[in-house]
Amino acid sequence: MKKNSWFITIATILGFAFLYIPIISLIIFSFNESKLVTVWSGFSTKWYGKLLSDPQILGAAWISLKIAFVSASLAMVLGTLAAFVLVRFRKFHGKNLLSGMITAPLVMPDVIIGLSLLLLFISMESIFGWPAGRGLTTIIIAHTTFSMAYVAIVVQSRMIDMDGGLEEAALDLGAKPVRVFFDITLPMISPALVSGWLLSFTLSLDDLVIASFVSGPGASTLPMVIFSKVRLGVSPDINALATIIIVIVAIGVVIASMQMKPRKTS
Amino acid sequence: MNATTLIANVMRLLNRSGFRARSLVIAVPFWWLFVFFLIPFAVVAKISFSEAIIARPPYSPLYTWTEDGVLQLKLFFSNYAYLLDDTLYVSAYWSSIKVAFFSTVIALLIAYPMAYYIARTTERRRNVLLMLIILPFWTSFLLRVYAWIGILKTNGIINNILMSVGITSEPIIMMQTNFAVYVGIVYTYLPFMILPLFTNLVKLDPSLLEASADLGARPMTTFFKITLPLSVPGIIAGSMLVFIPVIGEFVIPALLGGPDTLMIGKVLWNEFFSNRDWPVASAVAVVMLVLLVIPIMLLRNAQNASAGAAS
Amino acid sequence: MQNQQPAATNPKPWLDPNEQPFIRISNLTKKFDDFTAVDNVSLDIYRQELFCLLGGSGCGKSTLLRMLAGFETPTSGRIEIDGQDVANVPPYDRPTNMMFQSYALFPHMSVEKNVAYGLMRDGMAKSEANDRVNEMLKLVQLDGFATRKPDQLSGGQRQRVALARSLIKQPKLLLLDEPLGALDKKLREETQFELINIQESLGVTFIVVTHDQEEAMTLSTRIGVMDVGEIVQIGEPRDIYEFPQSRFVADFIGSVNMFEGNVVDDAENYVRIHCKQADCHIHVAHGVSCTENQKLWFAIRPEKMTLSREKPESNYNFVEGKVDEIAYMGNLSVFRIKLTSGDIIRVTKSNLLRRDEDNISWDETVYLSWEDTAGVVLMQ
Numbered sequence: 001m002k003k004n005s006w007f008i009t010i011a012t013i014l015g016f017a018f019l020y021i022p023i024i025s026l027i028i029f030s031f032n033e034s035k036l037v038t039v040w041s042g043f044s045t046k047w048y049g050k051l052l053s054d055p056q057i058l059g060a061a062w063i064s065l066k067i068a069f070v071s072a073s074l075a076m077v078l079g080t081l082a083a084f085v086l087v088r089f090r091k092f093h094g095k096n097l098l099s100g101m102i103t104a105p106l107v108m109p110d111v112i113i114g115l116s117l118l119l120l121f122i123s124m125e126s127i128f129g130w131p132a133g134r135g136l137t138t139i140i141i142a143h144t145t146f147s148m149a150y151v152a153i154v155v156q157s158r159m160i161d162m163d164g165g166l167e168e169a170a171l172d173l174g175a176k177p178v179r180v181f182f183d184i185t186l187p188m189i190s191p192a193l194v195s196g197w198l199l200s201f202t203l204s205l206d207d208l209v210i211a212s213f214v215s216g217p218g219a220s221t222l223p224m225v226i227f228s229k230v231r232l233g234v235s236p237d238i239n240a241l242a243t244i245i246i247v248i249v250a251i252g253v254v255i256a257s258m259q260m261k262p263r264k265t266s
Numbered sequence: 267m268n269a270t271t272l273i274a275n276v277m278r279l280l281n282r283s284g285f286r287a288r289s290l291v292i293a294v295p296f297w298w299l300f301v302f303f304l305i306p307f308a309v310v311a312k313i314s315f316s317e318a319i320i321a322r323p324p325y326s327p328l329y330t331w332t333e334d335g336v337l338q339l340k341l342f343f344s345n346y347a348y349l350l351d352d353t354l355y356v357s358a359y360w361s362s363i364k365v366a367f368f369s370t371v372i373a374l375l376i377a378y379p380m381a382y383y384i385a386r387t388t389e390r391r392r393n394v395l396l397m398l399i400i401l402p403f404w405t406s407f408l409l410r411v412y413a414w415i416g417i418l419k420t421n422g423i424i425n426n427i428l429m430s431v432g433i434t435s436e437p438i439i440m441m442q443t444n445f446a447v448y449v450g451i452v453y454t455y456l457p458f459m460i461l462p463l464f465t466n467l468v469k470l471d472p473s474l475l476e477a478s479a480d481l482g483a484r485p486m487t488t489f490f491k492i493t494l495p496l497s498v499p500g501i502i503a504g505s506m507l508v509f510i511p512v513i514g515e516f517v518i519p520a521l522l523g524g525p526d527t528l529m530i531g532k533v534l535w536n537e538f539f540s541n542r543d544w545p546v547a548s549a550v551a552v553v554m555l556v557l558l559v560i561p562i563m564l565l566r567n568a569q570n571a572s573a574g575a576a577s
Numbered sequence: 578m579q580n581q582q583p584a585a586t587n588p589k590p591w592l593d594p595n596e597q598p599f600i601r602i603s604n605l606t607k608k609f610d611d612f613t614a615v616d617n618v619s620l621d622i623y624r625q626e627l628f629c630l631l632g633g634s635g636c637g638k639s640t641l642l643r644m645l646a647g648f649e650t651p652t653s654g655r656i657e658i659d660g661q662d663v664a665n666v667p668p669y670d671r672p673t674n675m676m677f678q679s680y681a682l683f684p685h686m687s688v689e690k691n692v693a694y695g696l697m698r699d700g701m702a703k704s705e706a707n708d709r710v711n712e713m714l715k716l717v718q719l720d721g722f723a724t725r726k727p728d729q730l731s732g733g734q735r736q737r738v739a740l741a742r743s744l745i746k747q748p749k750l751l752l753l754d755e756p757l758g759a760l761d762k763k764l765r766e767e768t769q770f771e772l773i774n775i776q777e778s779l780g781v782t783f784i785v786v787t788h789d790q791e792e793a794m795t796l797s798t799r800i801g802v803m804d805v806g807e808i809v810q811i812g813e814p815r816d817i818y819e820f821p822q823s824r825f826v827a828d829f830i831g832s833v834n835m836f837e838g839n840v841v842d843d844a845e846n847y848v849r850i851h852c853k854q855a856d857c858h859i860h861v862a863h864g865v866s867c868t869e870n871q872k873l874w875f876a877i878r879p880e881k882m883t884l885s886r887e888k889p890e891s892n893y894n895f896v897e898g899k900v901d902e903i904a905y906m907g908n909l910s911v912f913r914i915k916l917t918s919g920d921i922i923r924v925t926k927s928n929l930l931r932r933d934e935d936n937i938s939w940d941e942t943v944y945l946s947w948e949d950t951a952g953v954v955l956m957q
Contacts, residue, residue: 109514116306
């Protein structure tokens with residue numbers, strides 16, 4: 001392997017600095033004594049205390065976690081089915097349409113997804129009387145829809161990499177198709193399922209725009225609450241919240257990468 | 267009886283009753299996306315042709331049954347005419363395209379050396395760096411944009427440093443400007459540019475570069491004649507992954523931009539939430555989609571090309 | 578372990594018109610959209626045969642094998658195994674098993690789990706299955722590796738696990754897709770004979786797909802040579818090599834020199850051919866059904882020609898040329914002789930002496946001659 005030139009190396013270092021300085025500044029100033037977020041005046045953990053006793057933030061976080069859990073789980077099932085169908089079934093009516101519908105949400109601007117789903121829900125309500133009003137259910141449907149696209153992409157690429165002979169070998173040895181799916185396919189794609197689920201979970205926790213469109217009274221998610229607070233100006237308890245999220249994610253990523261390592265030999 | 271045999275038995279029962287498992291497996295994801303992804307666009311298109319009225323829902327029905335049982339179809343093209351008429355919309359579209367274009371170019375310039383470095387470093391370091399690229403992606407996007415407020419604002423980190431060093435005596439105004447919007451966009455979408463570039467560059471056979479050097483090309487020549495042309499699919503994929511979502515971006519201009527920052531995502535949001543003009547908001551969305559058709563097709567082609575090269 | 582010990586039956590059942598074929602493939606065709614992968618193939622295979630399907634990549638041999646296994650449905654035609662029409666039998670109900678080219682070992686299961694998988698699907702009791710697995714692992718010399726995962730095995734060991742897994746259900750028919758393709762040359766040669774031993778001791782019928790002619794020659798009772806979806810010749814290895822029926826087969830298996838010529842004399846027990854290009858007369862010592870002046874080809878293997886400095890006495894069955902290139906291969910040397918017409922003829926000479934002082938060298942004028950039974954006349 002040839003060494004990278006100094007120009008590339010410096011550009012890369014600067015690039016990573018650009019990516020990480022904002023995150024580091026968030027963490028540092030979450031321990032700032034002063035209410036002025038950007039002027040250091042001494043170490044304090046009081047903003048964490050304030051954050052953890054803010055019922056609005058805690059309530060919104062709980063709602064967001066519930067939505068993220070349900071929609072990630074639904075998206076995992078639906079996205080896996082879609083990926084399975086697209087990779088393993090040779091031809092069926094609507095295959096092109098399905099593959100188009102599965103990739104389009106990845107690039108569709110949030111405002112369009114949010115607006116179109118809201119208008120759909122309103123039309124459905126006036127025709128079928130369901131969903132009655134908007135809230136958790138509609139947010140879950142919306143998040144499932146765009147998350148399943150991400151799951152499908154992750155699972156699809158795993159399935160394409162997987163040796164198709166494995167499933168055929170199981171069939172050949174007498175396992176029926178459903179059995180093959182649970183004995184062979186599922187264990188083989190399980191890392192992709194886990195990362196797909198986690199990805200959906202974070203995407204759901206992160207979404208502001210779509211949730212703002214399709215949510216209703218009493219269903220304010222965490223990003224919605226943060227957004228309304230941030231619009232009013234910076235506040236150190238948001239820094240504290242950011243730090244908590246970053247620490248949780250970092251721990252998760254480290255654990256995940258340690259779990260993945262032994263598999264790499266195959 | 268464990269779960270798998272249970273499921274197998276259920277499937278057998280279903281099979282016996284003339285039911286086809288295959289069609290169910292196809293139907294579930296298909297109909298979900300059909301109902302919750304495709305039909306909504308039809309609804310948006312439909313509403314964009316109706317008239318805003320003060321009612322619930324605040325738009326006129328597209329077709330009505332007259333008293334003598336004739337179906338009456340009323341299409342209002344006025345919303346689209348309004349978009350063309352009012353310079354606000356035209357300039358918002360134009361400025362969205364401009365912002366998306368320039369931030370894509372800037373992101374590409376920053377991302378390329380990084381992707382190149384990661385692709386050519388040792389495997390151990392590569393995994394660490396890739397993780398560092400993906401890590402911010404897992405943390406809240408909103409909070410990462412928020413971090414820039416603290417850095418860029420008048421009494422923010424940059425100004426504090428500049429003034430304490432003595433470079434400026436007056437704080438430089440960066441917040442609520444287009445500069446801040448560019449910073450926020452490039453920052454947020456950088457990983458989307460790096461990752462496809464990396465996947466492309468890591469597949470580049472190093473012996474091609476050696477062959478080029480062996481035939482007398484200097485490193486710069488090799489880069490422009492070999493590496494760059496071969497990474498075009500990665501460049502297109504990455505650029506479209508930045509360009510397309512930026513066109514509709516709302517959060518970054520709303521948080522970092524000023525009142526004169528015009529972007530179409532923000533306009534749509536205001537049209538919908540502040541003016542409650544659903545038909546116009548729908549028309550704005552339809553035009554935005556039309557604008558995105560070409561970039562989305564470019565992206566699909568680039569992805570198919572790289573998928574084809576891999577197999 | 579084995580179903581039935583091979584009775585001392587006819588060693589060449591295909592020569593006996595009264596023998597019932599074990600596998601009967603008739604008019605089998607497989608189309609993928611506009612592409613015809615297998616084109617109207619008919620083929621009979623007998624019990625305990627080790628039949629090789631030989632051909633280049635994309636000739637349809639793997640598709641044919643996959644239709645036997647049940648992974649592809651024929652577009653038309655029939656497949657009968659032991660008298661049973663298997664057209665609508667799914668792979669998991671067929672009396673066949675397959676050894677995959679990639680081995681397709683389940684990476685998340687240990688060796689014993691892999692081998693036992695087929696037995697478990699038949700609902701066999703664990704203890705009985707265990708005994709069978711151990712017995713099978715012993716047969717392929719892998720006892721002691723039972724608890725390893727596939728990625729902890731060498732290529733040769735993996736190959737044997739794949740073989741064990743495909744044999745454990747005692748299939749009537751074992752399908753092997755390039756079984757030795759992933760092994761290096763030395764290991765491949767050893768394994769070839771191991772494979773034959775196992776096949777003979779278990780008495781299972783094998784169908785092997787390969788692109789390697791040497792492998793096909795060593796392994797098989799009979800070879801079916803395939804080209805663009807069709808079987809162009811079926812025969813024992815020696816027949817295929819010595820009596821190819823077409824230019825394709827002659828050229829595909831081993832190397833061959835081809836003379837294009839016209840019949841000048843067509844008698845009952847010989848033919849005379851004149852080859853304009855090489856300016857030589859060829860005498861073939863057996864009758865050929867042809868007409869005078871008909872265009873045909875004479876094919877002769879490099880080792881069936883004699884190389885000398887002296888002009889032969891007869892006025893046919895020789896050509897004159899100059900030594901263009903010599904390749905020393907150890908056991909033999911390959912000479913490329915350039916004729917005056919510019920055509921190149923290959924001839925091999927065994928290196929019987931360790932030191933050959935009187936070696937024929939570059940640029941010498943030489944004569945190549947052959948017996949009148951040394952070559953074959955090909956019409957197509």
